[in-house]
Amino acid sequence: MAEIIQRDGTWAFDGSTVRITPGLHRSVPLFRQTYGEITVPLDAVSGVVFEADRRRGRLRLRLREGADPLLQATGGRLPDAADPYRLAVDTDRAGVAEYVAEEIRHALLLDGVPREPVESYLLPGPPVPVAVRSSDGLVSFDGTRVRIDWAETSGRVKRATGPRIIALADLVRVEWLPNTGHEDGFLRFVTRETVFAKLPPDKDPYALDLWGSARRDLLTALVAAAVTARLPHPSVRAAAHPGEAGAASHPGEIGGAARRTPAVPPPRADHHDVLLRRLRELGQLYRDGVLTDEEFARTKAAVLRRF
DSSP states (O other): OEEEETTTTEEEOSSSSSEEEEEOOOOOOOHHHHHHHHEGGHHHHHEEEEESSEEEEEEEEEEOOOOHHHHHHTTTOSSSSGGGTTEEEGGGGGHHHHHHHHHHHHHHHHOOOOOOOOOSSSHHHHHHSEOOOOTTTEEEEESSEEEEEEOOSSSSSHHHHEEEEGGGEEEEEEEEEEEEEESSSEEEEEETTTTOOOOOTTTTTEEEEEEOHHHHHTTHHHHHHHHHSSSHHHHHHHHHHHTTOOOOOOOOOHSSOOOOHHHHHHHHOTTTHHHHHHHHHHHHHHHTTTTTTHHHHHHHHHHHHHO
16 A cells, blocks of 8 residues: 555555645635545556756646546646545645555556556546525536526626526536636536537526636536446547547646547537527517627527628
8 A cells, every 4th residue: 555645635555546635724715625536547547757856846646538527527627626536735745645656556567557548437527416606696416407596796697598407418518617707607508409509608508607606607517526436438529420529628637538528419400490499589689688789699690690
């Protein structure tokens, strides 16, 4: 057993799994404390590195592309402090960190674990049900459907549509961008009907606009990961649409090679009715005064481009 215990958390390697437990110190981000312990199978690891520093070093675990729904959902955009695969190491424990890293590297070599992308998730992601109250409302996921209940401060477009319930079968993908405290973020649920046109997050009834507490809004990544874990794996979507190019990326030092997120599937014949229905919905929102002239024109143009 190779183990290192630090203020930020504990890493323990038993030869087949890396068990990562967040620390209890108040400096540990709320996201890490809420996500809890993670057990990473050796097959999901592509490498590990210890970055020494004069003050505090960093132990980083690299995962194989497509192995973890959390990294897939967040696309490498988690802040360093909230990244569960990064451990801050005190200078006097640098030798222990090097030992843990060497043990993991040795096991990877002995087991012949490849570094190539995987075709299915090797980590389960956050458990369900999961619910998070963000600056734009309450979002919850029970394993089969997503529900969004808007806050009083949500935009009038969203409040006019009422609570949003999205079946997992209707989802194409989840898009997530963190609220940094300097720039707003969002959590968007892309469905088969909304895949062709995007409203701004503050007016999109399928998206949460993250503009409040960056610390709490970061928890929406839990919902994004839980939903992503239950959607078809990216390799399945890529096989279904082999000509599509990638879009999102993930920094190599955190989770491995750049991630390839399949582009939007080309319109099918049955999307004709979907597009007409979308245009009718936009027209109704415009007549009701929910959308401004500019918003209506911009969104309608985006829909018609796909049409």
